[in-house]
Amino acid sequence: xxxxxxxxxxxxxxxxxxxxxxxxxxxxxxxxxxxxxxxxxxxxxxxxxxxxxxxxxxxxxxxxxxxxxxxxxxxxxxxxxxxxxxxxxxxxxxxxxxxxxxxxxxxxxxxxxxxxxxxxxxxxxxxxxxxxxxxxxxxxxxxxxxxxxxxxxxxxxxxxxxxxxxxxxxxxxxxxxxxxxxxxxxxxxxxxxxxxxxxxxxxxxxxxxxxxxxxxxxxxxxxxxxxxxxxxxxxxxxxxxxxxxxxxxxxxxxxxxxxxxxxxxxxxxxxxxxxxxxxxxxxxxxxxxxxxxxxxxxxxxxxxxxxxxxxxxxxxxxxxxxxxxxxxxxxxxxxxxxxxxxxxxxxxxxxxxxxxxxxxxxxxxxxxxxxxxxxxxxxxxxxxxxxxxxxxxxxxxxxxxxxxxxxxxxxxxxxxxxxxxxxxxxxxxxxxxxxxxxxxxxxxxxxxxxxxxxxxxxxxxxxxxxxxxxxxxxxxxxxxxxxxxxxxxxxxxxxxxxxxxxxxxxxxxxxxxxxxxxxxxxxxxxxxxxxxxxxxxxxxxxxxxxxxxxxxxxxxxxxxxxxxxxxxxxxxxxxxxxxxxxxxxxxxxxxxxxxxxxxxxxxxxxxxxxxxxxxxxxxxxxxxxxxxxxxxxxxxxxxxxxxxxxxxxxxxxxxxxxxxxxxxxxxxxxxxxxxxxxxxxxxxxxxxxxxxxxxxxxxxxxxxxxxxxxxxxxxxxxxxxxxxxxxxxxxxxxxxxxxxxxxxxxxxxxxxxxxx
Amino acid sequence: xxxxxxxxxxxxxxxxxxxxxxxxxxxxxxxxxxxxxxxxxxxxxxxxxxxxxxxxxxxxxxxxxxxxxxxxxxxxxxxxxxxxxxxxxxxxxxxxxxxxxxxxxxxxxxxxxxxxxxxxxxxxxxxxxxxxxxxxxxxxxxxxxxxxxxxxxxxxxxxxxxxxxxxxxxxxxxxxxxxxxxxxxxxxxxxxxxxxxxxxxxxxxxxxxxxx
Numbered sequence: 001x002x003x004x005x006x007x008x009x010x011x012x013x014x015x016x017x018x019x020x021x022x023x024x025x026x027x028x029x030x031x032x033x034x035x036x037x038x039x040x041x042x043x044x045x046x047x048x049x050x051x052x053x054x055x056x057x058x059x060x061x062x063x064x065x066x067x068x069x070x071x072x073x074x075x076x077x078x079x080x081x082x083x084x085x086x087x088x089x090x091x092x093x094x095x096x097x098x099x100x101x102x103x104x105x106x107x108x109x110x111x112x113x114x115x116x117x118x119x120x121x122x123x124x125x126x127x128x129x130x131x132x133x134x135x136x137x138x139x140x141x142x143x144x145x146x147x148x149x150x151x152x153x154x155x156x157x158x159x160x161x162x163x164x165x166x167x168x169x170x171x172x173x174x175x176x177x178x179x180x181x182x183x184x185x186x187x188x189x190x191x192x193x194x195x196x197x198x199x200x201x202x203x204x205x206x207x208x209x210x211x212x213x214x215x216x217x218x219x220x221x222x223x224x225x226x227x228x229x230x231x232x233x234x235x236x237x238x239x240x241x242x243x244x245x246x247x248x249x250x251x252x253x254x255x256x257x258x259x260x261x262x263x264x265x266x267x268x269x270x271x272x273x274x275x276x277x278x279x280x281x282x283x284x285x286x287x288x289x290x291x292x293x294x295x296x297x298x299x300x301x302x303x304x305x306x307x308x309x310x311x312x313x314x315x316x317x318x319x320x321x322x323x324x325x326x327x328x329x330x331x332x333x334x335x336x337x338x339x340x341x342x343x344x345x346x347x348x349x350x351x352x353x354x355x356x357x358x359x360x361x362x363x364x365x366x367x368x369x370x371x372x373x374x375x376x377x378x379x380x381x382x383x384x385x386x387x388x389x390x391x392x393x394x395x396x397x398x399x400x401x402x403x404x405x406x407x408x409x410x411x412x413x414x415x416x417x418x419x420x421x422x423x424x425x426x427x428x429x430x431x432x433x434x435x436x437x438x439x440x441x442x443x444x445x446x447x448x449x450x451x452x453x454x455x456x457x458x459x460x461x462x463x464x465x466x467x468x469x470x471x472x473x474x475x476x477x478x479x480x481x482x483x484x485x486x487x488x489x490x491x492x493x494x495x496x497x498x499x500x501x502x503x504x505x506x507x508x509x510x511x512x513x514x515x516x517x518x519x520x521x522x523x524x525x526x527x528x529x530x531x532x533x534x535x536x537x538x539x540x541x542x543x544x545x546x547x548x549x550x551x552x553x554x555x556x557x558x559x560x561x562x563x564x565x566x567x568x569x570x571x572x573x574x575x576x577x578x579x580x581x582x583x584x585x586x587x588x589x590x591x592x593x594x595x596x597x598x599x600x601x602x603x604x605x606x607x608x609x610x611x612x613x614x615x616x617x618x619x620x621x622x623x624x625x626x627x628x629x630x631x632x633x634x635x636x637x638x639x640x641x642x643x644x645x646x647x648x649x650x651x652x653x654x655x656x657x658x659x660x661x662x663x664x665x666x667x668x669x670x671x672x673x674x675x676x677x678x679x680x681x682x683x684x685x686x687x688x689x690x691x692x693x694x695x696x697x698x699x700x701x702x703x704x705x706x707x708x709x710x711x712x713x714x715x716x717x718x719x720x721x722x723x724x725x726x727x728x729x730x731x732x733x734x735x736x737x738x739x740x741x742x743x744x745x746x747x748x749x750x751x752x753x754x755x756x
Numbered sequence: 757x758x759x760x761x762x763x764x765x766x767x768x769x770x771x772x773x774x775x776x777x778x779x780x781x782x783x784x785x786x787x788x789x790x791x792x793x794x795x796x797x798x799x800x801x802x803x804x805x806x807x808x809x810x811x812x813x814x815x816x817x818x819x820x821x822x823x824x825x826x827x828x829x830x831x832x833x834x835x836x837x838x839x840x841x842x843x844x845x846x847x848x849x850x851x852x853x854x855x856x857x858x859x860x861x862x863x864x865x866x867x868x869x870x871x872x873x874x875x876x877x878x879x880x881x882x883x884x885x886x887x888x889x890x891x892x893x894x895x896x897x898x899x900x901x902x903x904x905x906x907x908x909x910x911x912x913x914x915x916x917x918x919x920x921x922x923x924x925x926x927x928x929x930x931x932x933x934x935x936x937x938x939x940x941x942x943x944x945x946x947x948x949x950x951x952x953x954x955x956x957x958x959x960x961x962x963x964x965x966x967x968x
Contacts, residue, residue, distance in 0.1 A: 022783075022790050061784055064889040075890040077780040208773035212892035219771050219893055223908045237773040237805040636775045650780055664802070674802065695803050 003451045004468035008710075008751075010103035015463035016090035017642075017754045019649035031055060036063055037499040040486070041079040042141070042479035043639045045363030046213050047488035048075055049561075052083060052480060052499045059086040059480055059499055069561050070191065070488070076212035077637050077651060084648045085478060086500065090462050092475040093504030106463075106473065111505040114472050115512075118430075119519030121455040121471070122158070125428040132408075135162035135417050135426045139433025140170060140364075140371030141640075142509070143484030143496060144549075145534040147367065148382055148541070149510050149526075150432065151375025154408075156400050156525050157517045161408035162426060164378040166434045168414045171368045172377075172726035173330035174361035177339025181347070181609050183594055183602025184546050185384065186369065186491040186565070188585045189322070189358030195220035196356030199318035200228045203253060203342060204328020204732075208237035209636040211326070211362050211489070221322070229311055231256065232328060233631060234661070234703060235696035244311055247698055249302035250631045250733035251618035253329040257341030258615065259297025260312045262289040264348055269316025271350025278599060279347050281610035288612045300615065302698070320356040321349065327364065327633070331731040333619040333721040341613040348610075353586030353600055363489045365640070366479070370487030373547040374538060378411035382538060383545020392545075399541045400525060413727035415440060415720060422449040430516075432459040432476065432509055437466045438641035438709045441718035441729045442684045459512055464643040465709040465756075475506035482508045484531040485557065490583070492562035493552050510534065543569060546602060548593060551579040572596065618733040619721030620683070622700075626735035628666070629701045630682060632714045633732075638707040646707065646754035656753035658708050659692040660738065663699035667691060670738060677741035677748075680704065682734055685716030688745040702738060706731070710756030711747055757880040758834035762900050765874060765888065766913060767809065768931035771895035774798065774807035778887035778896055785875045785886045793839070793861065793872045794887060809896055811887060812837060812859045812872035813917075814927035820851035820860050820871070828869070835927040836876060840869040856919045856946070904931075912937035918945045 005011055033053035040047045049068025053061040061083055064073030095114035099107040109117075125133050136158065138150040147165070154163035178185040194200065194217040207214050215238060222228060230239040231246040231253065239245050248256055264270050265286055275282045298305040315321065323346050329338040343359065351357035363369050374382040375396075385392035387410050397404040412420065418440070420426045429450075440446045450456065450469040458467035459476045467473050480499040487493045502508060507515070510531065517526035528534045532554060543550035551567035563581040571577045572591060582590075586600040586608075599606015622629060637654035639645045646652060660678050672678055674693040679686055680702060689704065689712065697703055704714035719734040747756065774796060782792040799806040818837045821829040828844035829851060831837045840851070840860075847867040851860040860871040875885035879898070883889075888898035897904060904913070913929035914937045923943055930944070931937070 064884070064886075066884075066889070073884070073889045074892050074894070075777055075781070076775050076892050077777045080777055080780040080784060080890055208775065208893070212773065212775050212777070215771075215773055215893040220907070223910050225910070235805060237775075237807070240805045241770055636773075650783070654776055654780075694801060696805055 005103070005105040007103065011105055011463075011468060012751070012755050014104035017462070017646045018090050019652055019752075019754065020084045020088045020647060021649035022084070031060075033060060037497055038065055039480065039497040039499060040494055041075065042082055042085070042366060042644070043078045044211060045365055045368040045489045046070065046211055047366060047486060047494055048079055048213055050075060050079060054499050057500045059083045070490075071213045074213050074216060077654060078639055078645060081648050081650050084650070085644045086480060088462070088647055090647055091503060091506070092461060092463060092473065093506060095475060095505060096473040098471045105468070111507070114474060115515045115519045118457045118472055118474070118516055122428055122516070123520060125454060126158070129427055131159040132161060133426060134158055134160050134428040134430070135421070136160070137414055137417070137429065137431040137434040137436065138163065138165045138376045140165055140167035140368045141366045142371060142433050143482070143486055143531065144367060144370040144374060144493070144538065145484040145531045146510050147371045147376045148374040148538045149513060149534055151380075151382065152400060152525065153513050153517065156402055157520065157522045159406070159408060161378070161411035162417055162420070163376060163411055164414040164417060165371060165376045166414065166439065167365065167368060167372045167377070168727060169439055169729060169731075170327070170364040171361070171372050173332070173335030173339055173723055173728045174325075175372055176336045176726040177343060178361070180336070180611055181340060181343040182586070184585065185372070186585065187360030187489060188352055189360055190490050190564070190583045191217050193356050193358040193584070194218060194322050195224055197221055197320045197322040197358065198226050199314055199321040200226055201315060201321065201323040202229065202238070203231040203323070203325040204330070205324060205326035205362050206232070206234075206236045206238070206328070206633060207362070210364070210634050212636060214362065227314055229314065233698045233701045244307065244314065246303045246307055246311060249698065250629045250701055251332055252301040252615075253338045254334060254341040254613050255292065255297055255300040255615045256303065256308070257338070257345055258289045258292040258613065259294060259301070259308055260315060261285070261345055261348055262292040262297070263294065263309065263312035264316045264345070265289065267312075267316060269312070270348045274350030275348065278601065279608045279610055280605070282348070285344055285610040285612050288614070315345065315349065318349070318351070321351045322358040322360070324360050324362055326362040328732060330361070331728060332733065333723055333730045334616050335723040335728045336725040337613040337616070340611040344610055344613060347608055353584065353588060360489070367486035369489070369491060370485065370493065373487070374542065378413060383542035383549075384547040385545050395544070396541060399537065413722070415722060415727065415729060418446055418449045421452055424452065427454040429453055429456045430459070431456070431466065435464040435466045435641035435643055437469070438713060438715065439706070440720075441715050441731060442720040443713060443715040444685055445720065459509060460643070461506065462643055462647065464641065474512050475504065476512060477502050477506060477508045481506070482531065485535065485554070487565065488562070490564065492564045492583075493549065493557060494562040495554055495557045539569075544593060546593060551577070552581070566593065619730055620719050620735045622735045626682060626737045628736045628738065629733050630680065630717055630736035631701055631703050631732050632706045632718060633703065634707065635705045638705070640707065641709070642707040642754070652754045657689070658705050658712055658714065659690050661692045661694055661697050661703040662738070663697050664693050664695060665699040666702075667693045670740060672738070672740050677744050678738050679741045680717060680736055680738045682717040682719070682736045684719065687711055687713065687716050688741045702736060708756050711745060712756045758832060759836055759874065759879045760882050761834070763879070763882065763898060764901060765811070765814075765885070765928040766897040766904055766931055767811065767928060768895050768897070768908075768911060769808045770931075771893040772807050772809055773893050774805060775892060777890045777892055778809050778811075781886040781890040782872075785878065787875075787877045791863065791870060793870050809887070809891070810857065810859060811896065811928065812874070813857050813924075814874065816925045816927070819854045819856060819924070823850045823854040825850065834880075836874050836879070837871070838876065839871050839873045842868055845869055856917070856922065856924060910934055914941070914944050916943035918943045918947065920947050
């Protein structure tokens with residue numbers, strides 16, 4: 001049923017992506033904006049402060065917000081041009097229904113009629129196959145209020161266990177690793193600790209392109225005399241001038257961490273007093289890394305032994321340090337082990353919980369942090385509570401006004417949901433803020449699975465590539481059309497402010513969800529009048545949890561330029577307090593809700609955990625048939641699946657189409673020159689793109705950015721292997737091969753760069 | 757209105773990450789009519805991710821103005837070399853060819869040379885230019901000498917450049933390593949640095965090629 005029209009051109013013609021270049025209002029320089037709205041960028045997890053210029057209910061540009069402390073006016077090109085997503089010709093202004101009688105495959109319909117149809121189809125499927133036959137996909141670019149509401153909607157209104165979110169592609173390895181080691185999942189330090197460290201260790205993070213503002217913090221550390229170590233298969237822009245570059249083979253990070261810890265122990269570069277007082281499990285880890293001598297580490301990682309020794313010496317002997325990592329070590333079938341390996345290095349050094357001594361994972365999406373705390377994950381309830389824990393269930397069931405046994409148990413990760421769709425167990429799907437046919441690995445499988453659904457409703461502001469498979473598309477809201485909070489890279493909760501009203505029939509997403517609940521005749525718990533009311537319920541629901549938001553208010557956020565959770569509303573004795581929040585975790589003597597004074601970490605004994613992190617090779621290693629490693633990632637001018645950024649002209653101009661990065665040694669061997677059409681193949685799919693021949697990548701590795709759909713999509717090739725704990729897919733390594741293409745692909749000259 | 761004397765523009769190419777936030781933001785300045793007046797140079801992408809943001813250096817004796825037959829390019833007393841004046845500019849391209857830094861751009865559609873004016877509408881009221889406001893790496897910095905000295909102890913400013921026989925002094929300052937720039941060299945010899953294969957460019961290649 002849910003199969004898009006085979007001829008793409010009419011649908012591209014009607015729904016885009018087309019490019020918005022500039023607004024006429026913007027170019028009329030005499031046109032003063034009606035007002036400036038202080039808010040934040042709609043894209044990455046840094047959540048830079050920005051002021052939007054508004055005229056006649058249209059965002060017409062921006063003005064730097066110099067006073068916001070995190071970015072002090074700085075923005076990347078995406079933030080500069082984000083305003084062009086508004087007043088866009090592709091914007092969905094009505095609901096649409098599948099209509100095979102028109103070439104574009106969809107025709108407009110009334111909003112209320114669409115809601116009625118959605119409710120009747122969901123009702124029919126649940127009556128026929130059971131409540132669990134309907135699944136929900138949501139996203140980490142949603143505000144905390146919406147993320148909370150989606151979790152509640154699935155469990156209370158739909159009574160289905162099957163909800164998961166696109167943070168599954170993003171933050172879950174870091175989250176699981178942090179919970180295992182620290183008992184809490186959040187960057188441990190404010191970014192202001194970075195310039196105070198004398199050693200910066202960056203593993204698997206293309207900071208300059210994926211978290212550009214963080215660059216300034218790193219450069220400031222360098223000006224203050226810090227050394228910078230970068231571990232990456234590519235010499236990224238930030239790596240170009242680092243003090244030590246470790247060109248790791250994709251998928252071998254854990255071996256490096258174990259090898260460095262081996263040398264730290266051998267040379268006595270560990271903080272025995274800290275290990276003794278604040279951690280458990282060191283001896284087992286020490287025993288495990290005993291075999292990871294430099295020669296073995298060098299052989300596995302592909303990093304010369306002398307560089308490993310140098311890195312270990314600098315890390316081992318530093319007096320202060322900041323270690324950060326991102327998807328480069330997390331997007332693996334052993335992503336959690338990679339994270340644990342890096343944390344072992346930090347714990348052994350004793351350098352955490354103090355000024356200038358830090359650790360943090362770099363969040364990807366706007367609400368990559370807050371979106372993983374309040375119940376849109378398949379196994380989670382608000383406040384980082386556990387849906388399998390009877391106490392947590394009882395607490396949330398009471399707030400939701402339902403009987404605890406009526407609350408579904410844990411569901412499955414989003415990829416497993418597609419396997420269930422493929423097997424016919426899930427028949428109906430609701431998606432919001434998720435574009436899986438571009439973003440999930442082995443995406444030809446995803447497209448096939450969507451075709452097996454009896455009913456699929458997509459909520460979005462543009463017709464994203466997955467929505468083309470929908471039966472009904474509901475017109476949702478842009479970030480600037482709603483208010484709410486998100487939690488940024490430092491664990492700081494900040495406030496998104498509404499700048500303009502939704503155009504046409506478009507509605508704020510939370511209203512759409514509540515309208516569906518009402519049409520299902522299950523409105524109880526879904527009658528919020530504004531985001532503030534949702535936030536108030538969430539504050540109560542999170543109270544007493546690890547991610548405690550109970551002391552946070554919109555007003556406190558504005559007053560303090562953000563509030564870092566946990567932020568308590570009561571002191572340990574139960575007396576109401578005005579808590580400023582917790583910018584730095586694990587400070588000696590600090591109190592938390594789990595340890596209750598026993599120590600700074602979030603376990604009953606207050607101690608951090610060392611975890612043995614065994615090395616395993618990638619799920620699919622190279623062989624003679626597929627001798628290259630394919631790794632994927634981002635470019636600075638595009639964001640995630642490109643639903644927004646592939647519609648913004650100046651950003652598309654900056655890097656129009658994906659290219660295959662390869663080393664000249666490899667290119668020469670294959671008879672390929674820069675700019676040639678090259679076909680990259682894996683066991684799952686292929687794509688033909690132009691070559692970008694550069695010495696800044698390992699000769700045994702190729703790189704393709706993943707923001708494009710269809711035949712330009714890198715995820716045709718990637719593997720759906722997942723980490724057994726976090727269920728994150730292995731985007732960062734699979735086996736591939738390349739050959740010079742016979743000629744340009746079919747789409748060359750027919751599709752615009754942003755289309756596919 | 758003029759740019760306050762205590763505010764300076766500094767470029768530190770070592771910090772540049774090639775994101776082009778500066779180029780994109782330049783088009784958003786209220787007086788630039790959606791056109792970027794600056795650009796970013798990719799030095800040699802085949803071998804390096806090095807990039808350099810190119811804004812006007814605002815020379816004390818601007819070559820662009822000196823070669824202009826129509827007297828269309830003015831340097832205001834605060835040292836800012838303004839974009840060409842529309843009524844005077846004859847679109848002859850002299851300035852484009854003569855500028856040693858490659859800054860002026862001929863906009864054929866307007867028959868007008870347009871160049872970086874340090875976002876005069878902003879900087880003349882003490883606001884940062886758009887590029888230096890947004891630059892995520894602060895490779896472009898606008899502020900006081902005291903601020904940059906305090907924030908960047910490893911670097912020092914240079915404002916004299918040698919191109920062949922021509923020595924140019926600029927309002928905009930280029931940051932270099934303190935070990936070099938801090939020794940107060942008479943000038944930076946740009947011509948001598950034009951060696952197509954300077955040593956050290958491919959600094960990390962040995963590592964990637966497997967030669968330990």
